[in-house]
Amino acid sequence: MISKEEILQLAGMCKLKLSDEEIEIFGAMFSNVLEQVKGLDMVNTEGIKPLYFLNSANKSLREDVAGDSLDREEVLKNAPEEEYGYFKLKKVMD
């Protein structure tokens, strides 16, 4: 089970605001998920190495050679607001 307080704390970490309905739906679903996840306790993994990434063996890094990269002006076209080549935000005091 996951409590409403735990979900609200999670939402804060994720920078999300949830409605009461969303909290309820997530709580019910995730409590069910946690039950299923507990099934992994049955698997003996003693001495087994974790597989985080495939293809990590035999990989060499490329030479660090400077090359073309994306144009600053092009990239900034997708910014909601920009000025003088920077992302622009409203004045906020934190």
Place this chain on the structure above:
Amino acid sequence: MNITRLTAMEIREKVINKEISSKEVVKAHLNRIKELDEELNAFITITEEEALKAAERVDEKIKNGESLGKLAGIPIGVKDNIITKNVRTTCGSKMLENYIPPYDATVIERIKAEDGIILGKTNLDEFAGSYSTESSYFGVTKNPIDTERVPGGSSGGSTAAVKAHEVALALGSDTGGSNRQPASYCGIVGIKPTYGLVSRYGLVPLANSLDVVGTFGRNVKDATLLLEVIRGYDEKDPTSMEIEGSSYLEKLKEGIKGMKIALPREYMNMDMDSRVKGKVMETVKLFEILGGHVEEVSLPHVEHYWATYYLIVVSEISSNMARYDGVGYGYRTEDYDSLDELYIKSRTEGFGEEIKRSILAGTYILGSKEGREYYEKAFRVRTLIKEDFDKVFEKYDVILTPTTPNLPFKIGDSIKNPFEMYGSGIFNIPANLAGLCAISVPCGYVDGLPVGLQIIGDRFKEANILKAAYALEEELALGGENNGL
């Protein structure tokens, strides 16, 4: 000639032989899209102008006697989580509704270099994070075989477009079955390549350790042609591998005489739609008639696939989604008084419900003591799952399974029962966890709905699964043809 009924191979041949122009091909398919897509909603963006220009360039090359690429004149749909230069790439999310990338994904560069023609960007579950294409900000895509049903997902826009002859080929992505499950639901061929065979540069990440770019066609040869073009090492993707290999297309005709075929006992004993099981077992018998040796094998960890996959996928999703903060690109809320409010409002308004649930779940797993313990456990179980497969592939060339345990479900049903929907990928996820290659190929219809057979192969042994799928298709002469539209 009904141009949209041609296969991709036929289109290329007829364009090169000047029987039809590339422009005629593009126009015929654009007309088909105009005719059908209001109802199907397979496309988010249609790139009519760019497609017509690309077709003109192909026709110009033919006129000048220049050499032509492997995809010359073939109309292609691209899942909208694959970056396309100067063409809006939304990931099916309000968050990226107006995002226009300044570069092409490597797979897009390769398609363009071989004269393929991109007709548009196809619909998907938001950020490719589900199994029905219902969670897209741009509306539900309908299954062309039965428009009351989902096309599957997350690549449902691509599979619906291919099935409905809106395009001849399409690209998708597959994190836990997103190429194979919708291919099965739409009665077409879908390939999930080995992790590392195809560059992920420019594929918007959902879960980096599982994601691959894959291909769709209405027959095995067509889907193989597109795979052949996009595969290969890319220095921009550190997980892509340099693999020497001859042409898959040349190997297709080799047949499957003497091929060692495994049938996992545990999978076939699972709870599934008996009509699906029946059709798949009929198809397995065909492989024996075609000269394959089928034997039962054991893949013992099947009951732990889902939990293992879930722990890994939501953790990686929550990390990936952290980049959408309303600052550099993507959706930004109108009104905010602090930086925290900017983040919270932009993300709360920009993300859909399903992706939010994955972010919350992943954050719990990475951020709590209990979650962290299970996260570590999942990667160890992943090792065991991979070892199960390694053991089978010591003796066998391919493994046969149903692509999904069920038939395409009705639009709206997954909201009532999400776990049933997540369960539709149960036979698909081990190939992602272990980085294997797999294909879904149509094996027939029950009650008017398509059933797919999944053929899984060892890492970088695409030739085996493609040969097996091709042999089956030749025998069934289905070629992915539909009895729907």
